[in-house]
Amino acid sequence: xxRGPTPQLWSMKTACILTVAALLAGGSAVxxxxxxxxxxxxxxxxxxxxxxxxxxxxxxxxxxxxxxxSGQAFQRPVDLNLSDQRIQGTVGQKPVDLSVRxxxxxxxxxxxxxxxxxSLTLSPDELTGSVGPCGYNLIIERDRKHYSGTRACGDQxxxxxxxxxxxxxxxxxxxxxxxxxxxxxxxx
Numbered sequence: 695x696x697r698g699p700t701p702q703l704w705s706m707k708t709a710c711i712l713t714v715a716a717l718l719a720g721g722s723a724v725x726x727x728x729x730x731x732x733x734x735x736x737x738x739x740x741x742x743x744x745x746x747x748x749x750x751x752x753x754x755x756x757x758x759x760x761x762x763x764s765g766q767a768f769q770r771p772v773d774l775n776l777s778d779q780r781i782q783g784t785v786g787q788k789p790v791d792l793s794v795r796x797x798x799x800x801x802x803x804x805x806x807x808x809x810x811x812x813s814l815t816l817s818p819d820e821l822t823g824s825v826g827p828c829g830y831n832l833i834i835e836r837d838r839k840h841y842s843g844t845r846a847c848g849d850q851x852x853x854x855x856x857x858x859x860x861x862x863x864x865x866x867x868x869x870x871x872x873x874x875x876x877x878x879x880x881x882x
Contacts, residue, residue, distance in 0.1 A: 728839075732858040733878050735845065740881060744862045749874060756877070758870055767877040776869040781805075785877065792876070796868040803872045807880060814872065814879070821857060826880030832857055847882040 731749065733740045742751030748758040748765065756765040756772060763774040770786030781792040785808040792805035792812065804813040807826050814823035814830075821832040821841045827848055832841035832855065841857045857879070864871030 729860050729862050730858060731860060731863055731874065731878060732856070733881065734856040735852050736854055737852065738881075740878060742878075744860050744874075746862075746865060749863075753881070754877065756874065758865065758874070760865070760867065760870075763870060763873045763877075768881055772877065774873050776867060776873060778867075778869065781869050781873045781876075785880075790876075792872070794869045794872055801868045801872060803876070807876050812876065812880075814876070816859075816872070816875070821859075825876045827882055828879060830855070830857075830879060850882070 729744045731742050731744055740751070740753050742749040742754040742756075748763075749756045754765075754767050756763055756767060761776050763772060763776060765772055767785065772783075772785050774781055774783035774785070774790060779794050781790060781794060781803070783790050788809035790805075790807050792803050792807060795802045800815065800817045802813075802815050803823075806812060810826045812823070812825045814825055815821070818838075819834050821830055823830060828845055829847075830843070830845045832843035832845075834840070835842050839858060841859070843855060844851065844853050845855045846852070859871075859875065863874055
């Protein structure tokens with residue numbers, strides 16, 4: 695009497711076939727996690743995938759070109775104009791006017807974001823400053839992919855805050871990267 699393959703053998707074969715199909719269809723799951731921007735706090739997690747056209751996630755639906763960032767962020771309309779040294783426009787009907795300065799390895803931004811004073815510095819080792827109602831003091835982790843530390847939004851202080859910033863964010867433009875980060879980090 696000949697018996698067919700066991701159910702375990704079938705599920706192992708099926709898993710193998712699905713893994714190969716996924717790799718052929720769009721690359722590995724590991725590669726895809728490198729294109730995710732994320733803000734994780736004890737109270738909330740905000741994630742969005744990043745590609746050449748913008749950011750897409752449950753809370754962020756943004757289109758990015760070399761000169762604009764527009765769409766929706768946290769149910770607020772976003773209409774920003776980007777240049778080498780400036781971000782201007784509106785977020786939720788409130789004005790945005792930020793100066794961006796890039797030096798080797800460091801990007802600094804200052805001005806007003808959604809009507810609130812803001813000043814943010816991004817370097818390979820830290821992410822510090824404030825955007826809208828939230829202030830951050832984060833340092834890079836050993837994996838060199840995540841910043842961790844504290845933030846304060848209004849009177850709410852949170853420890854164990856993590857931010858992941860993919861290299862693809864902003865498509866190489868310092869203004870694009872800082873505009874997208876500002877939208878994410880200003881979320882209380």
